[in-house]
Amino acid sequence: MKDARSGGAPTVLRVVLGKRLQDLREKAGLSYEDAGRALDVTHATIRRMEKAEVGLKIPYVEKLLQTYGVTEPRDVDGFLTLAREANQPGWWHRFRDVLPEWFSAFVSLEGEANVIRAYEPHYVPGLLQTERYARAVLRAGLPNAPEEEIDRLVDLRAERQRLLTRQDAPLLWVVMDETVLRRPIGQDSSIMREQIDRLMEATGMPQVRLQVMPFSAGPHPAMYGPFHIFRFPIRELPDVVYSESLIGAVYIDQRDDVSTFLEALDRMCAQAAPAHTTRALLGGIRKEI
Incomplete structure (x- = not known):
């Protein structure tokens, strides 16, 4: 795009x-x-x-x-x-005081997709974050932001999460590095325990599929950084890849480029721990925190 x-x-x-x-x-x-x-x-x-x-x-x-x-x-x-x-603004328009213009497209794509696939090496994806985890992550990324801005961004994240409780909720298929679960977030260890509890609950949702890429799996095709792939039930819309940086984002919809990301993610899904083992893996890590 x-x-x-x-x-x-x-x-x-x-x-x-x-x-x-x-x-x-x-x-x-x-x-x-x-x-x-x-x-x-x-x-x-x-x-x-x-x-x-x-x-x-x-x-x-x-x-x-x-x-x-x-x-x-x-x-x-x-x-x-x-x-x-x-031409009408989306629901997220009311958060325009804190929502970067480059991210509003992400929220629009997220809301219309019927399949959302992602690789995340750093943080739990926003759709699965608890309120306290989200607040700690946002504060780390925006150290100079006033508390009111952080509050608004947390509220925005909560609004986005309503997507997973819709009757026509999309399939959310995420591969997370083990690093995501091992890295302490916030000064209180209860934040990570609470977040892992949330992920364990999510493994029981029929439209959510979580896989963990363990350290023992070694290198994999997407070690360069996180990305999302959106797929839509609308014939005019191709798959769209979203890749973010510190200053903005890139949206990619050229077939050959998207295929590169899809192939990498398919390989990672085969390399990561199977989804049916995720709950037990999460439970083991939680006991260590």
Whole structure:
């Protein structure tokens, strides 16, 4: 998709509509330049609309549909309704005072995916963190942030976790390094005991699959850093890889690049301890804390 260190992060629906506009243009046999002339804008504007890098102006969408030969009132009305929805801020918009723009795309992808796969070498994934663990992790990452900001970010994380209790909750499949469970978080050891209890509970959830990569497994294909892979039940959306750094994130949806991450994660799942042994492994580590 794009490097998301700056600029507006696209919502999932905006990405879908951008791809549908691209399909309509190509089926009509029109170029970016042809579509741009219809709107009296540059070809770059059309390209950015299709790549979900800008909002969808309703008059522009109406004109493009007409240009592409979409004239059936029901089809036009349906597309415009979706375009208006795509321009509406997501629920996370109310956290915009603390939510980095580059991470808002992650929350949108997370909320629409039907499969979320991840490798995490440092921390328990946000969807499975307890309140105290989340607070300690956020404080470590934002040592100079005021307490009010940390409170807001903890609340945001709690809102995201509602995803796992939805009727249509996605499959969450995570491979965690043993380091995640061995590294003390917070000054009170009860924080880690509580967090491991939460992970043990999660192993009993039908939509959650946890695997641990033990130290004894040796090197593996993803030792360079954490990443997420999102898969969607929407035909227009390819798998998307999310990789984060200290200053932003990169979203990748090119098939060959995504395949590299998928292959690495598949190899890691085969190399990690089987999911059915995770609860016992967690229990053993908890006794040591």
